[in-house]
Amino acid sequence: MDLNLQGYRVLITAGAAGLGRATAEAFLREGANVHVCDIDPKALDDFSFESDPKKEGQLTKSLLDVTDEAGVKTLFADLKASFSGLDVLVNNAGIAGPTGELETLDYDAWQKCISVNIDSQFLFSREAIPLMKMQRSGAIFNLSSTGGLFGFPYRTPYAAAKWAVVGISKTMAMELGPYGIRVNAVAPGSVSGPRMDRVIEASAQAQNVSPDVVREQFEKQTSMRTFVSPEDIANMILFASSPQGSKISGQVLTVDGHTEGLSLN
Numbered sequence: 196m197d198l199n200l201q202g203y204r205v206l207i208t209a210g211a212a213g214l215g216r217a218t219a220e221a222f223l224r225e226g227a228n229v230h231v232c233d234i235d236p237k238a239l240d241d242f243s244f245e246s247d248p249k250k251e252g253q254l255t256k257s258l259l260d261v262t263d264e265a266g267v268k269t270l271f272a273d274l275k276a277s278f279s280g281l282d283v284l285v286n287n288a289g290i291a292g293p294t295g296e297l298e299t300l301d302y303d304a305w306q307k308c309i310s311v312n313i314d315s316q317f318l319f320s321r322e323a324i325p326l327m328k329m330q331r332s333g334a335i336f337n338l339s340s341t342g343g344l345f346g347f348p349y350r351t352p353y354a355a356a357k358w359a360v361v362g363i364s365k366t367m368a369m370e371l372g373p374y375g376i377r378v379n380a381v382a383p384g385s386v387s388g389p390r391m392d393r394v395i396e397a398s399a400q401a402q403n404v405s406p407d408v409v410r411e412q413f414e415k416q417t418s419m420r421t422f423v424s425p426e427d428i429a430n431m432i433l434f435a436s437s438p439q440g441s442k443i444s445g446q447v448l449t450v451d452g453h454t455e456g457l458s459l460n
Contacts, residue, residue: 198437201226201250204278208261208319209288211238214338214383217425218285219244219254221433226250228278232259232270261288261315271322280330283436284323286316286337292352294397305352312356316363324371331375334436337364339380339447341454349401357382361447368445377444379435384451385422418453 205222209215210231216238219229223244229252233239236258244254255277259266274281292308293300316337327333342350343357364380371378385391392406399406431450435443 198225198433198439200433200437201252203227203282203436204274204280205229205283205285206274206281206319206323207231207285207287208315209233210285211235211242211256213389214425214428215285215287216242218287218429218432221426221429222283223252223254224250225433226252227283228253228255230255230257230274230278232257232261234258234260261318262310264318267318267322271326275326281323281326282333284319284333284335285432286319286335288312288315289338289356291394291397292350292356294349294394294401296349296401297351300352308352309356309359312353313359313363316360320363320367324376327371327376328374333376334440335364335367335371335376335378336432336436337367337378337380339364339382341382341384341449341451343380343382344447344449345454349398364447365445372444377435377441379444380447381428381432382447382449382451383423383428384449384454385416391422416454421452423450423452 200222203222205227207215207219207229210219211233212235215231219231222229223246226247231242231254239256239258242256246252257270259270261267289312290308293304320335323333323335337360339360340357342354343361347354361380364378368378395406395409399409402409427450431448434440435448
């Protein structure tokens with residue numbers, strides 16, 4: 196299926212590695228022009244893409260802390276000059292936050308988790324919305340998690356932030372629908388990769404069990420007994436942002452193998 200994404204202008208936060216990079220590469224293969232920002236200079240340096248001459252998708256990159264309000268404003272000023280608009284915003288940036296029982300958590304760690312996972316979505320959406328309103332079109336994807344649909348033992352700040360993502364996404368969809376702008380939350384399950392490995396290790400330490408035990412716990416939480424790949428999530432975002440997904444808005448798009456619950460017992 197041709198998704199008709201050639202020439203789309205796409206911005207992806209935390210887009211130089213993991214899920215963000217997989218999504219950027221998927222858009223680039225479809226001929227979109229993609230800008231990724233990331234806080235990791237090495238990941239940015241390592242990310243290159245040879246565009247298909249037939250589609251001419253282009254990749255640009257910038258170093259940015261997504262919680263830096265002034266930096267976000269500067270990025271959008273630059274994008275206005277280079278992109279002259281924006282078709283897709285993927286608010287992908289997020290961190291796992293601290294792991295442990297609530298009474299053991301450090302307040303600064305709590306605040307950082309909330310800020311990166313939800314404040315960044317506010318900052319980027321606030322700048323993107325005027326651009327999309329002017330063209331009366333656009334699609335915004337806010338990364339939530341199945342942790343935003345269930346309680347998540349030992350991950351209270353992460354779960355709180357991801358539940359908030361659902362609220363902001365549904366409300367934005369209500370506000371922006373009259374302008375032809377679609378907004379959805381994307382809720383991945385356990386995504387395979389280094390970040391999930393770190394989550395498993397931290398959960399194992401919190402429970403005083405081996406990482407293999409925790410990995411099996413996560414797998415058993417889904418009906419399909421599986422993790423998902425970054426590419427699985429990217430494919431959902433591409434379809435929902437395309438003309439074929441033009442009526443998908445205000446939804447929580449879960450790609451998770453059907454999570455049954457997040458109890459780690």
